[in-house]
Amino acid sequence: MAAAPSRPLRAEALLAASLLTPALLLVALLLLVPLLWLVWQSVRQDGGFTLAHYARLFTDPAYGATFLQTFRISAIVTLACVVLGFPVAWAAAESGPTLRTLILALVVLPLWTSVLVRAYAWIIVLQRTGLVNSALEALGVIHRPVILVNNEFGTIVATTHILMPFVVLPLYTTIRTIPREVLAAAASLGGTPAFVFTRVYLPLSLPGLLSGASLVCVLSLGFYITPELLGGGRTYTVSMLIARNIALYDEWGAASSVSVALLACIFLIFFLAGRIVPIDRIVGTR
């Protein structure tokens, strides 16, 4: 154990602690207390202790199906964001200052538009009489409108669009830090472009890729607006289950247990991602 800190040092630590107190209190009051209350609610029924709310997650097929659908959507959205976001991040990182600014602006600008507006815009684009169907019909590709929205597909398209920046930005930052010399060295030693990409470029961009992917994965697990507006009532996600349990079915215990279960899943994802890349890199503190 270290020696007791000298007097001025301890005073400094005390000052730092007192300066932090309001912030810590705020976090405790607004985050931890409601969270503990949530856990408390999830094991209460009619004034007694119960695990019935958790048992329902396994016994009621609707709950299992909801979790399954949520994870499926999240997985597809994450994959789509990575596959579509990688070339964008790559292009931004490799191009000159003007083009780079343009690309980054196009990535960031939608973030400043309300999610609600973007969700409604997707309805207009994808619906039976929407832009995509009209264009495909005019080109003779299809003869009857295809159902592109009010289902899981529409939900995935809009969610992917909304969450894409969360992959592109960390990925771009990581790619920018890859030393060009390493790539040149790999190539000069006889590596084909494909070899250089898979063995050097991709591994070096992996931290950004993983942090972006885990952010998207976690955010999409809790997404509410896109499945609610674009899911057509046939896409039930965990967030909707929570909302319905509170507003419609009046089951706060069930809503709480579902929230706690989702939170546990999210911690698990961060934990697994953290095994590969340190957690402080995922949340961007380093």
Place this chain on the structure above:
Amino acid sequence: MTVRQACFCLGILLGDGGVARADDGITFVSQGGSYQAAQTQAILDPVARQLGISIDQDSAPDAWAEIRTQTATGKAFWDVVDMPAKDCARGGARGMIAPLDYAAIPNARDLPDDYKTPYSVAYEFYSSVLAYNTDKYGTAPPHDWADFWDVKKFPGTRALRDNPLATIEAALLADGVPPDRLYPLDLDRAFRKLEQIKPYITVWWTSGAQAAQLLADGEVDMEMAWSNRVSAVQHEGAPVGFTWNQGLLQYTSLCILKVSPHIATATRFVDAAIGRRVQADLTRYTDNGPGNPRAYEIGAIAPARMRDLPNTPDNARLQALISTEWWSSPAGDEAMRRWLTFVQH
């Protein structure tokens, strides 16, 4: 520490805001939009003048969760709420809604018994009707729920509300149950019937605005929708029609929060708000019908206007009235629970 105490401490910490209001005022809550704006003109402003009280307004499409919170914290921000009668009744059973002092509400004598509960009086009417695209079906549109279920005779995309209320009734009507024999609802039979149509439902809608949009945009060819929403898009020129036949009449009710500190004023408001005159005036601004049926008898509503309103004697004859009593009973809760499993499968 109980929830109430915890919230009380929180209240002290955050300062006591929001409820400072003169005793001769109430906060009225409805569902917002043009519907609430119509009430402001026809009912809220005139009643405020008549009683010499101030009426603050708030809106909540789903007031239930909020009322539950205000009850749990013992701190009322709301006094009178306009919401489905079923919620008033089950709120009353749980001590969230105050019983009405009918001696102080003489206007309630205009209302038939099935428009009232110990906790609520009918305020305005709407109907869950069968609406369709007139371009698609031309001169031979579907005219009852059996047609809605008949996907061979009437091909096309369909939508229903993501809620068992009225949807269960429609399924039973489609299955041949006579309108006057609906209650108690046979849930097994209704869900069997619903399973048949489920693969053909493109959208399970959640809000009235969404339902109207689906029809106006041509996303669905026929659906169950609220009559006032359908007529609103009709007025905008959308190729949309609907039938009163087998419509399911519903009403929202006024009720008072039990934790309200202004129960006496709120009661005076409730009485004035269901008066014949203001109730008749409501129909000048919306296609919702009056909760007080005597409003039709004072000559304030033009005969031509009557056609558009859900609960005129002529239109009501074609429809069935949804039973608030059944839906606020344990059987109604059971229907809700089964619904979740039904839609998510």
